[in-house]
Amino acid sequence: MGRIRAIVFDLDGTLIDSAPDLRTALNRLLAEHQRRPLSLAEVTVMIGDGAAKLVERAFAATGDAAGDDPASLTAAFLALYEGNTAVETRAYPGVPETLSALRDDGIALGICTNKPEAPTREILRDLGLDGAFSAVYGGDTMAGVRKPDPRLLLAVVDSLGARPAESVMVGDNANDVGAARAAGLPVILRAGGYTAIPAERLGADAVIAGFDELRGALEGLP
Numbered sequence: 001m002g003r004i005r006a007i008v009f010d011l012d013g014t015l016i017d018s019a020p021d022l023r024t025a026l027n028r029l030l031a032e033h034q035r036r037p038l039s040l041a042e043v044t045v046m047i048g049d050g051a052a053k054l055v056e057r058a059f060a061a062t063g064d065a066a067g068d069d070p071a072s073l074t075a076a077f078l079a080l081y082e083g084n085t086a087v088e089t090r091a092y093p094g095v096p097e098t099l100s101a102l103r104d105d106g107i108a109l110g111i112c113t114n115k116p117e118a119p120t121r122e123i124l125r126d127l128g129l130d131g132a133f134s135a136v137y138g139g140d141t142m143a144g145v146r147k148p149d150p151r152l153l154l155a156v157v158d159s160l161g162a163r164p165a166e167s168v169m170v171g172d173n174a175n176d177v178g179a180a181r182a183a184g185l186p187v188i189l190r191a192g193g194y195t196a197i198p199a200e201r202l203g204a205d206a207v208i209a210g211f212d213e214l215r216g217a218l219e220g221l222p
Helices: 019-032 040-044 051-061 070-081 095-104 117-126 150-159 174-183 211-219
Strands: 006-009 108-112 135-137 167-171 187-190 206-208
Touching: 006 150, 019 040, 019 051, 019 070, 051 070, 070 117, 095 108, 095 211, 108 150, 117 135, 135 150, 150 174, 167 174, 174 187, 187 211, 206 211
Parallel strands: 006 108, 006 167, 108 135, 167 187, 187 206
Antiparallel strands: none
């Protein structure tokens, strides 16, 4: 891992299992609009493109698109979600230990997620992970810029004081692969994340089943 100076992580489905709390907030919003509740499996495959797209998909799955202003629906969802982001949300096994070990190796760590920045920081704080990251970028940190647009990822890399050739993206879905490829970073995916297409079929440089495999995957990168 000698050439790696920075690692940028996705959040939902990569570092944390956040679907239960996202589902709770979505179902509260849907109930306010006389919609049926969503199952956990339904919500899981809706995650990954930011809050507005998550709300849009939830309404599309439970009937016709809502007549309300989409921005108002998204704001209502976030009002229900923020403050309740870590009720059932948990880091995946091995995440805290792996992040600590990477920091001990002198590698700078960052977050690049399509989740809005405020709930991202709230979750990191409440799970005790915030101290591991030197840069945290959400889907609203740069107006109108979200993965797979590489600009968000490149901004995180730059904030970490590294170059793309010295950095790695770790994620779980196609947005992470797309952003990494466009930015010139190798990409490692965690299997079993929030993706309708299995990680093994997304064209990553490596796929890991758990965080105990991450260091080996990093060492195996070309």
